[in-house]
Amino acid sequence: MRYGNALRNAVGSPPTTPLIGIYDMYSASIAAQHYNGFFVSGFGFAASHYGLPDIGFIAWPDMLAFVDRLRLAFPEHHLLVDIDDGYVDAEVACHVVQRLERTGASGVILEDQRRPRRCGHADGKLILPLEEYLEKLQLVLSSRKDMVVVARTDATEESEILRRAAALAETEADVVLVDGVRSVEWIRKVRTVIGDKPLLFNQIAGGKSPRLSLSELTELGVDVAIYSTPCLFAAHGAIDGALSDLKTADGRLPDARKSGSIGVKGATELLEKNISRHHGILRPARV
Structure with a gap:
């Protein structure tokens, strides 16, 4: 499989690699005019395919079908897929990873949350015991061939963030993500504790993390940045504005x-x- 290595090479080469969050085929079609990498966001997928918040409603066959359509339309783009907690069970996570890799996904993000799960920038997140997550992660790593695996922690307590980040960096995961990191200082701390392991940063409008440019992220040692929601939120605003204008114009386009x-x-x-x-x-x- 060439898709995993292509993404791995991009992540391993400066500057910071941007991956744009897309939520349906039309948003991906627009994003493809500007960027060569996509992030299949769980937040965007839950919103667009179910009309529901990102709290665990996604069914893996639906995500698999979406990635299949994306790969058919975008044969050369990076596709990093959010698989949440691997759909609860470790064996299910392994099966999904294998199916996604055969479909053409470049990589997946596997988090350490436990149910009921939340968006990574929401309050009230619960996390698995570290040993339980590491066991699931190891099974996923042993199931992939070439695919990039991002190990994500949703820890919020400072000492636990560093403990988990260091533990994830010791695994064979390709990239580490601490979601909801709240400051530049904490990006630096995570960067230090994970050594030379590639680091991913999640940019989400209205989230808990600072808004940073790609140049700033490169200086901080961030290797890849996912932009989870700009397409979704831009569409929200544009649709709302267009329909308000249509109402004001008495229905005249x-x-x-x-x-x-x-x-x-x-x-x-x-x-x-x-x-x-x-x-x-x-x-x-x-x-």
């Missing part, structure tokens, strides 16, 4: 030619790329 907004032609041209990308050509839109 804006003239796309004058307003510069997207119309049928622009959308079709975007989606045509998901067909032609396989052939290395760009076909003109048929409208």
Whole structure:
């Protein structure tokens, strides 16, 4: 499998590698015009596919089907997939990892939360005993072939953050993530305690972590940054604004030619790329 090694090489080469959180095929189609790596966000997937918060509703067959569609449309993009806690059971986690790798996922993130789980930037998170998580992680690592595995801790108490980060760095996981890290100082502490193990940072609007540029993250020794929600939240704002304008205009649509907004032609041209990308050509839109 080449996808895991491609992501591993990107993560291992400066500067910080950005992976953009996408929540459906259309958001991925837009993101593909700007970035060559995606993060399949659990927050975005739960919101878009179920209309529910990120508290454990995702069924792994649904995630697998989504990744399969993504890989078909984006044969060269990095796909890092959020698998939460591995869907509770360690054997299920191993099965999902094997299926995702055969589907073409580049990597997965496995967290140490226990149910009921929460978004990594929410309050009230519960975590597994470290030994129990390490056992699950080791089974997942032994199940993958080439796939990148990110070991994630959701610990919030300072000494436990450092203890777990150090323990995760000692495993064969490719990358370590401390989710919800609250300051630049703590990024530096985690960077120190994990040694030369690659470090991932989660950028989420309105979350607990500081907003940092890629240049700043590179200086801090962060190897990869996931942007979980900019597409989802931008769509939220744009849809809300467009419908407010439509209501104000008594239901009259804006003239796309004058307003510069997207119309049928622009959308079709975007989606045509998901067909032609396989052939290395760009076909003109048929409208």
